[in-house]
Amino acid sequence: MPDTHERSDPGEAAFREVFVAHAPYVWRCLRRLGVSPADVEDLCQEVFVVVHRKLRDLEPDAPLRAWLYGIAVRKAWDHRRLAYQRHERPTDELPERSEEAGQGEALDRRTARDLLDQLLDRLDPKQRDVFVLYEIEQLGMNEIAAALECPLQTAYSRLHAARKQMQAAADRERARRTGRTGAPSGGLR
């Protein structure tokens, strides 16, 4: 095939590389930060448009993940604000569908994910950012503080508070389930 196009550009190669290496995780992160399935592709696109625009100016030794997730978190914030203005409000009660678990042993994946999102929805948004980046995206706390542009100590405090609340909510949910089914199930421990 003849080469009818411009020469390959290392900057573009870098962008592709970042996309391929990180897009699945940015997408996942946006979902856990409360972006709906219907909106996640749009938002992910917005993130990578910013990445494309700014990647060249990133210092070579800058922490790429912190930078990338920082963009994603800010986009998620904007999105949540707009979603809130439109109509969507988190509910206090967990929907009944989280009851569908059923299978005895482990929660089926989808139910478990729904439950996770319900629990996350009830966190303070700033705590949620830290919790998601640490527990799911597995960033280091230093990276998280850099991504969120907050002091490291603040990041730790938020993580601690988020964990406490998530554990408590999970405990309540477990109790509710065992109460409903009448017999404690080892799988739901």
Place this chain on the structure above:
Amino acid sequence: MIPDRDPPRLLDESGEPDLLRDALAAGRDDVPSEQALAGLWGRLVTPPVGPGGPGGEGPGGEGPGGAPDGQGPGTSGGPGAGPAATAGSAAAKAAAGAGTGAVTAAGGLTAKVAAVLAGLGLAAVVTWQATRPSTSTTTTTTTTIVATSAPGDGSHASALPSSTAPAVASARPDAEASAVVPSAVPSASGRPGASAGASTSAAATPSAAPSASVEPQPTELELLQQARAALGGDPGRALALTTRAAELYPKGALGQEREMIRIQALAGAGRRAEALAAARAFEASHPGSAYARRLEQLFPELAGP
């Protein structure tokens, strides 16, 4: 009061099954499908549009609006190398950290997407218009992304993460059919992350696809690569190639891409009425497709009253 090091992650704790840990694991497994990522990439990078080609029929804002953006990055090649290296090491790190099944699966997915991108992203000058009211963008912004990958130019393919190579092998069982992708294989193996990627996600793939069995039938990806390359100069050939792709892979993973090429080929061949009809059919059968905006650029009459 700052701890010396990060506390153990909940997911890394051992012990009996736990509701919260199950939920977190499910959250971590929740990565988008290959098609979803390819669709996203398609929105960032769409086919090349030459002057006089199908794109020329789009609204005036497209080419001129995007050009300055595209020029800037295109001329300064040097600085890009820095981020490339950074990204490379990050990718290697991610691959090396792939300890659990979930992450391994995600790595495999990444590899597959890389293969699709390596194949389809032959070259692109692309316009993206953000007009969705649901996002933070309130005004219409146009961003042009220039992404090029010359066929046979190994530098581009080699820039992809190390996991590309095995996935490419799996995507293209007829390894000697084209010069585009195989060039990625040797260069990829030289990258620092290569061993990590191969050992985690896709090490089994090359051996599973014996190179001895040569298949004359082109892959869906190859057909569409060729069709896309022919769009500018020979729309008739592009059309024929998409027809062939539709015959060989009626339910292929790249159906939307195939249809987009076909529509542009029709327009490029002067068969605008047919192109418009096909575009309408596309919109009807793929409501909410990532390509809808692109079609509306090509055919302003689709944008509604």
